Amino acid sequence: MLSRAAQLDSKSGGSLSFLIFGLMLIICSMFCPPSQASTESCKKVNPTFVSLQRCRHHPDGVRDLDCFSRHYQPTYNCTWRPGRNAAHNTYTLVVTQKSKKIFQNISNFHQTIRRQKNTNLSVEIFENLHSDHCTTAVFHGSPKSLLRCEPPVNVSLSRSDGELRVTVTWKQEDAKLINKFAVRYKVLDSPNWDESIVESLDANTCRVRNLNTSLVYAVQARCVTNERCSQCPWSSVYIVPRELTTQHAVVSIKDTDIPEETGQRLISAAFKLHDCHRLTIGKVSGEPPRQQVDTCLSDFRLILSYSAYQINISTYNNASVSTPVSHIIPERETMHDDRRLNVTVHNSTAFSIRWKPDVLKMFICYSVEWKGSGQAARYRSFYEDINYYKTLSPLPEPLEPYKRYSIVLHTRPDKDTCNMKKVNNSESTYGRTYVYFLEGSPVGAPANISSHSVTLNSALVRWSPIPEEQVRGFLRGYILHFAHSNQRGVRTETNITVGPTFNSCKLQELKVDTMYQVQVSGFTSAGAGVRSATIFFKTDHEGHFHFRNVITVLAVVITVAIVGTPILKRAKSVFWPNIPNPGNSSAVQKIEGSCQLELLGILATLKVEEWDTESLQILENDSLVPACTFATVLPPLGAFELEGDPPEMTSKWSQKDLQDGDLSPVLEADTFLEKRQTDCLGPPVAFSSDYTTMEMFQQMIPETPAHEGMKNKSGDITVVRTKLDYVRQFSTGSTSDSQQMFTIF
Structure with missing residues (x-):
C-alpha cells in the first residue's frame, strides 16, 4: 500500500514538475533577453516587447478603442479610430483574458476576438509600434457590461x-x-x-x-x-424639418381631351409653390385602389377616364405632411351614344348591358358604373372574352321607378386582372346611356309662360323647360293648348305639339281682335303631364296703330334731327353763304369822349327857333379843352329824322338849305368845326376796331376833280361839297348819355 502511494506521489510530482517547466519555457520564449534565449522564436518576440515599453498615450494618436459583444455572438468586436497625424498606420493589438494574445500588422480599424465566459477583457492597441511616434490606447470590461444592442435601423x-x-x-x-x-x-x-x-x-x-x-x-x-x-x-x-401647416393648392386644373385615345382625358395642373407634393387619387364611386403619387416637380399630369375622381393634394417632407386640399374632377357626360351601348332593364334588381362585338378583340376586362339622379355611383368590374353583353344581377340596391339612371361602360387594358392596379392611365370610357326602370307622366309643368310679337293673326309663346326630377321619364315633347270664345260664347280649343328641345312656338292663323288663353304641358311615353298656368293675349284689330310704332317714329325723327342738323348747316354754309348785316358791323360804334360832349352842347342850340337855318348861330367856346380826335361815318342828313323833330320841320330844314344855295351858314359851321377838329387833335391814338373813323374811309375813296374845287369871282377857290357834307348822327339812349349829336363837315 505504501509503495502504491509512493508511486502515485512520484507520478504526480513528475507531472507538476513537467508543468512548471513548460510554463518557464513559455515565459522564456516571450520575455527572456536575447542572451538567454536559445530558440529562434524568442529572438523574434524580444523587439516587440521592447517596443511596447516605449509607446505612450497621446490625444492625437490612436483613440476611441471600444469592445463589445452581442448576446447571440461568441466573440468580441473591437473598434478604434486612427491617429490624426499618421499617414500609413499599422496596429498591434494585445488582448488579455486568461492569457495574453497578440495580433500584429493590422491595417484596418477593427478586430474580432473570441470571447471567454466569465473572464474580464483587457485590450491594448498600439499604432505604428516600431516607429518613434508610437501611440497606444487601453480598454477594460467585464462580459456582462459588453452586451450591446444596436441603434434602430x-x-x-x-x-x-x-x-x-x-x-x-x-x-x-x-x-x-x-x-x-x-x-x-x-x-x-x-x-x-x-x-x-x-x-x-x-x-x-x-x-x-x-x-x-x-x-x-x-x-x-x-x-x-x-x-x-x-x-x-x-x-x-x-x-x-419645420412643420407644414399651410395648405398649398394648385393654380388651376385643366381637363383636356386626348385625340389619340377615345374615352380618356388629360388632367393637368401647376402648383403655386415648388415643394414636394403628395397626390392621392381615387374614384368618387369608391372603387379601389386609391393611388398615391409623390412628385417634386412644379406640375402634374394624369390620364383618366370620364368617371368622377377625387384628388387630395398636400405638401410633404420627411417629417410632416400638410393638410390635404381636395379637388373633385367631375365626370364627363358628353359621351352619349346609344348606338355603341344598349341597356335593357329586366326588373328593379337586374339589367343587361350590350356593346359592339368588335370590342372583344381589344378588351376583355370591363367595369360598369351606374347611378340615379342625386345618388352615389355604384360599380362592378367583370371579365368577358366570349359574349358582348353582361347581365348584372342582383344589384346592391334596387332601381327606383320614375328616376333616370346613367349607365357607363369602361374598358381596361390589363389582361391578368380586371381590377385596377393603379388609377393613372388604367381605363377608358367606352359609352354612356340613360335608362328608366319605370316611366311616368310629368308631375310638373313648364314655367315662365309669356307671349311676344302679337300681330293681327299670330303670336309667339315662350316657356321654361320642366325640371328633370318632375319629368319622371324621357320627355317626348310639349303640347300647347290655346283656346278662344266667339261672340256667342262658344269655346274653341286647339292643340299644337313641338319637340322636347323647343322652348317657344309661334301660333299662326289666329283671328283678328280676339282674346286667346294658352297653357303648355309636357308628355312622356306614359302620357301628358299637368298643364301650366294660363296666360292671356289679344290679337290686334285692323287699322290698329301700336304705341310702339309711335315710339319708333319719334326715335327716327330725333335721330335724324341730331345727326342731320350739322350736315344741313354745313351744306348751307357751302351753297348759301350768309350776307353780313351792316347793323351788326363793328364799324359803326358809339363814340364817347369829352370832345363829343362839347360838340353836343354846341349843336344843341340848333333846336332854338324850330331849327331855322336862317337864325343858325355858331357858338364858340374857347374854354373847351381838346381831349381826343373824333370822326364817324354818317349818312346824309336828310336820311334821318332827329328824335323829337316833326317830320315836316326836318324835311323843310334840309331841303331849304339845299334849294337856297346859301352855303354861308354851312361854311361858317365848317370853319368852326375844322377849327374844333384842329383844337381837338392830340397825339395819335389806336382805333378800337378795324375801321372806325371817316378819315380811314376817305383815304380809301380816290379824289375826283369835282373835289378839287373851283375859283370864284375873286379868284379864291370855292370848296364844292358832296352829298356827305351834311351828316347828322343821333342816339336813342337815355337823356344822360344819349343826347342828339350833329356832326357837320
Whole structure:
C-alpha cells in the first residue's frame, strides 16, 4: 500500500514538475533577453516587447478603442479610430483574458476576438509600434457590461400640431430584447442636446410634445439598457424639418381631351409653390385602389377616364405632411351614344348591358358604373372574352321607378386582372346611356309662360323647360293648348305639339281682335303631364296703330334731327353763304369822349327857333379843352329824322338849305368845326376796331376833280361839297348819355 502511494506521489510530482517547466519555457520564449534565449522564436518576440515599453498615450494618436459583444455572438468586436497625424498606420493589438494574445500588422480599424465566459477583457492597441511616434490606447470590461444592442435601423419622423412622433425599427435579433427606447432632441443650430430625454411607452413609438412648429430640430434615438442590452449607443442624427401647416393648392386644373385615345382625358395642373407634393387619387364611386403619387416637380399630369375622381393634394417632407386640399374632377357626360351601348332593364334588381362585338378583340376586362339622379355611383368590374353583353344581377340596391339612371361602360387594358392596379392611365370610357326602370307622366309643368310679337293673326309663346326630377321619364315633347270664345260664347280649343328641345312656338292663323288663353304641358311615353298656368293675349284689330310704332317714329325723327342738323348747316354754309348785316358791323360804334360832349352842347342850340337855318348861330367856346380826335361815318342828313323833330320841320330844314344855295351858314359851321377838329387833335391814338373813323374811309375813296374845287369871282377857290357834307348822327339812349349829336363837315 505504501509503495502504491509512493508511486502515485512520484507520478504526480513528475507531472507538476513537467508543468512548471513548460510554463518557464513559455515565459522564456516571450520575455527572456536575447542572451538567454536559445530558440529562434524568442529572438523574434524580444523587439516587440521592447517596443511596447516605449509607446505612450497621446490625444492625437490612436483613440476611441471600444469592445463589445452581442448576446447571440461568441466573440468580441473591437473598434478604434486612427491617429490624426499618421499617414500609413499599422496596429498591434494585445488582448488579455486568461492569457495574453497578440495580433500584429493590422491595417484596418477593427478586430474580432473570441470571447471567454466569465473572464474580464483587457485590450491594448498600439499604432505604428516600431516607429518613434508610437501611440497606444487601453480598454477594460467585464462580459456582462459588453452586451450591446444596436441603434434602430430605421427612424420615421412625423410632425403635427406641435408634436413629434418618432417610430423606430430594430434589427430582428435585438427586437426581442428591447422593451423601450429613449429620444433626445435639440434645435438644429444649438450646440447642446436637451437634457430631458423622452422615454417611449413601448419599443417602437415615442411622442415629443410642445415643439415650435417653425423650428428645425435634430433627433437621436437609442434603446433603454437592461440585462441583455447593457450598451445602447445613440443613433445617427436625424433632421426634423419645420412643420407644414399651410395648405398649398394648385393654380388651376385643366381637363383636356386626348385625340389619340377615345374615352380618356388629360388632367393637368401647376402648383403655386415648388415643394414636394403628395397626390392621392381615387374614384368618387369608391372603387379601389386609391393611388398615391409623390412628385417634386412644379406640375402634374394624369390620364383618366370620364368617371368622377377625387384628388387630395398636400405638401410633404420627411417629417410632416400638410393638410390635404381636395379637388373633385367631375365626370364627363358628353359621351352619349346609344348606338355603341344598349341597356335593357329586366326588373328593379337586374339589367343587361350590350356593346359592339368588335370590342372583344381589344378588351376583355370591363367595369360598369351606374347611378340615379342625386345618388352615389355604384360599380362592378367583370371579365368577358366570349359574349358582348353582361347581365348584372342582383344589384346592391334596387332601381327606383320614375328616376333616370346613367349607365357607363369602361374598358381596361390589363389582361391578368380586371381590377385596377393603379388609377393613372388604367381605363377608358367606352359609352354612356340613360335608362328608366319605370316611366311616368310629368308631375310638373313648364314655367315662365309669356307671349311676344302679337300681330293681327299670330303670336309667339315662350316657356321654361320642366325640371328633370318632375319629368319622371324621357320627355317626348310639349303640347300647347290655346283656346278662344266667339261672340256667342262658344269655346274653341286647339292643340299644337313641338319637340322636347323647343322652348317657344309661334301660333299662326289666329283671328283678328280676339282674346286667346294658352297653357303648355309636357308628355312622356306614359302620357301628358299637368298643364301650366294660363296666360292671356289679344290679337290686334285692323287699322290698329301700336304705341310702339309711335315710339319708333319719334326715335327716327330725333335721330335724324341730331345727326342731320350739322350736315344741313354745313351744306348751307357751302351753297348759301350768309350776307353780313351792316347793323351788326363793328364799324359803326358809339363814340364817347369829352370832345363829343362839347360838340353836343354846341349843336344843341340848333333846336332854338324850330331849327331855322336862317337864325343858325355858331357858338364858340374857347374854354373847351381838346381831349381826343373824333370822326364817324354818317349818312346824309336828310336820311334821318332827329328824335323829337316833326317830320315836316326836318324835311323843310334840309331841303331849304339845299334849294337856297346859301352855303354861308354851312361854311361858317365848317370853319368852326375844322377849327374844333384842329383844337381837338392830340397825339395819335389806336382805333378800337378795324375801321372806325371817316378819315380811314376817305383815304380809301380816290379824289375826283369835282373835289378839287373851283375859283370864284375873286379868284379864291370855292370848296364844292358832296352829298356827305351834311351828316347828322343821333342816339336813342337815355337823356344822360344819349343826347342828339350833329356832326357837320
